[in-house]
Amino acid sequence: MLAFIWQYFYTSFLRYWFKWVLRHVTGRCELQRICAGYAQGAERTARAEYSLKSSKSELLRSSVDVEENAVESRVAKIIHVKNVKEQKDPAFKKNLQVCLQQITGYKHLFVSVEELRNDVFDSEKEEHESMLLKLWELLMPSVKLESRITKQWGDIGFQGEDPKTDFRGMGMLGLTNLVFFSENYTEEARQVLSHANHPKLGYSYAIVGINLTEMAYSLLKSGELKPHFYNSVAGKPEMKHFHQVYCYLAYEFDKFWIEEEPESIMEFNIYREKFHDKIKKCLLDPEITLILTVDSKNEPVATS
Incomplete structure (x- = not known):
């Protein structure tokens, strides 16, 4: 019960203020810090996914569900909304794009696998x-x-x-x-x-x-x-x-x-x-x- 209360308190209040302080201290948003602080792989992408899903911004939350052909444009929108200065962080765009391709690609892969699973073997085919x-x-x-x-x-x-x-x-x-x-x-x-x-x-x-x-x-x-x-x-x-x-x-x-x-x-x-x-x-x-x-x-x- 205490763990649940702490989790709720952290996600609802403390996390927002913690992110706000770090943004002003480092000059980078949470997604920038994740992409810069972790090498490409599961830890970086999982943290980026959690950050997007936990965001107060509908644009960021919905980013984990965009179509493959919309990933690049969504990254551009995130950069604009988060006021990221690309010249100061030139690697961010590419790194975030890879994260989004992995996140959305996983969901689309499951859809494809599900479709093949539901394809019944037919001797007439x-x-x-x-x-x-x-x-x-x-x-x-x-x-x-x-x-x-x-x-x-x-x-x-x-x-x-x-x-x-x-x-x-x-x-x-x-x-x-x-x-x-x-x-x-x-x-x-x-x-x-x-x-x-x-x-x-x-x-x-x-x-x-x-x-x-x-x-x-x-x-x-x-x-x-x-x-x-x-x-x-x-x-x-x-x-x-x-x-x-x-x-x-x-x-x-x-x-x-x-x-x-x-x-x-x-x-x-x-x-x-x-x-x-x-x-x-x-x-x-x-x-x-x-x-x-x-x-x-x-x-x-x-x-x-």
Whole structure:
């Protein structure tokens, strides 16, 4: 209760006067101080986002929701409203523009991801079928698929003879993630599949992959992926950047599962939550990046 009262008192009264004093002492507004005091990345952008959302100015508060093509003009308006002398702070305009591109881009990325999630797999759509068959070809290049409806799909971790039923929860987002991983990290994806087919520590590769899509989606929706994107993308994040997060999760979960050595696949939900908590803890680090790279020896290296 006391913490709530203090927070209300600070945001309603003290913060305004604190900013006023610093403005007169430094000759810079809060956004200028943030852009000058922190290197490009999550800490700078997160502080700028909080400053904008907490502003008494409607212009500043609404800046976190502008469209991509309006970012530059909005920055110009902020400079005018805050009476920033550009000749005295020439880097401010560019730095604030990057912050706004990241802030608004994150929101627009979620909209795009949501649209793909709501795109239901449709066997009547050629592009959907082609993507599914491509997944098989990438993961099982030496094995011919006998027919479209076949038990062979179980070899890459689908539950039944027709994979379309497994995409209900995440729609085309789940399939797109699986294909992106297999296409951009082919050897790593095949390595993970071989682990998934282990006689003792195995798991359903495709089903777990779709489950990890849901994890990535929930982290994006909650805003917990902001530090990663603010650190790793110097501007507007795009769909490929979301897919890259999935690749990191897919590879890291496989390592985690093998290291933990569960008794059986029946314990999947327990270890799934443990892994989820591990990732959320990592995302509390303001310098975090969830990036899967391959070193000079073509060995996968997940960095965080």
